[in-house]
Amino acid sequence: MRKIIHIDMDAFYASVEQRDFPEYKGKPIAVGGSPDGRGVVATASYEARRFGVKSAMPSRQALQLCPELIFVRPRFDAYKAVSTHIREIFSRYTDLIEPLSLDEAYLDVTEDKLNIGSALEIAKQIKQAIKDELNLTASAGVSSGKFVAKIASDMNKPDGLTFIGPSKIESFIEKLPVERFFGVGKVTAKKMKSMQLHTGADLKKLSEPDLVKYFGKVGKFYYAIVRGIDNRTVQAERQTKSLAAEDTFEHDLITIEEMHTELSKLADKVAIRLNKHQLKGRTITLKLKYSDFKQITRNQSFPNPVSDYQTIVDTAKLLLENVDLIDKKVRLLGISLSNFNEIQIHSRPGDPYQLQLFD
Known part of the structure; x- marks a missing residue:
């Protein structure tokens, strides 16, 4: 029987801000964009959540729910530094760590480095180390599978610890x-x-x-x-499946020229990131969100992997031509590459590109 722990930091970005800036302690804060524009809440403190403020909520709506809400610009370098320290704490117990984001991860402690034997005890020690060394709290779920462990970690937040044994799954x-x-x-x-x-x-x-x-x-x-069967393993080395860049605009885009300008900026970001990670992808996807929040995607697949700026921007503009823009305003654009290092077995020089269009 496997022993899986899911660790999820409590209101991570907001908690780091409250820790580093005492004036925010005990107050409703939201890390994210300003309510004056098209800002979105990335994380809200628990004081703000009592008013109904949630992640991914437009900042203007959050301010309406909580007029005393304090907006804080994110400091990703600080969050990454804390995340690195948390990862080091995890590694004291196991090398089977699957990060899902900066603030959560799965750990397989079926065989732990310190021979503790009890996943529940390991979760307690990890939570205590995070509290002692970083002055932050985390919630943990413990079970024999990833699905239940993840749900369990969310059951008694903040600073929770929930164990769902095999007989109760x-x-x-x-x-x-x-x-x-x-x-x-x-x-x-x-x-x-x-x-x-x-x-x-x-x-x-x-x-x-x-x-x-x-x-x-x-x-x-x-x-x-639903039958308690979850054989998914903790993947210590998670393969990158896609790489993307997107932007939500202060003002809705109306003209094709405006959209082309923004696509050029996004394509440049994606090309730089691909080069940094030495990746090439076979599928380019355009993401678009209208002012009414309806979201659509369009993609094009190539017989051979690509990563250069010109191909990315030209393809994005081509895909945009297949989007209904009549009487529409655009609030978000995004470009992503996926299908890294995949080979189209039957492709030959001169084969046409495959174009896939769907909502």
């Missing part, structure tokens, strides 16, 4: 609302509820073919996970 998942399952957003949740699927127990009533029929490939995951 299946009943625990049966009680979960469908919104807590991987891949279930607003649209899928609405569809599930229209089918009278409200909990894991409801999903369990369906066969695997039916789950795949209604929800696609992720249906296989639902079928297994």
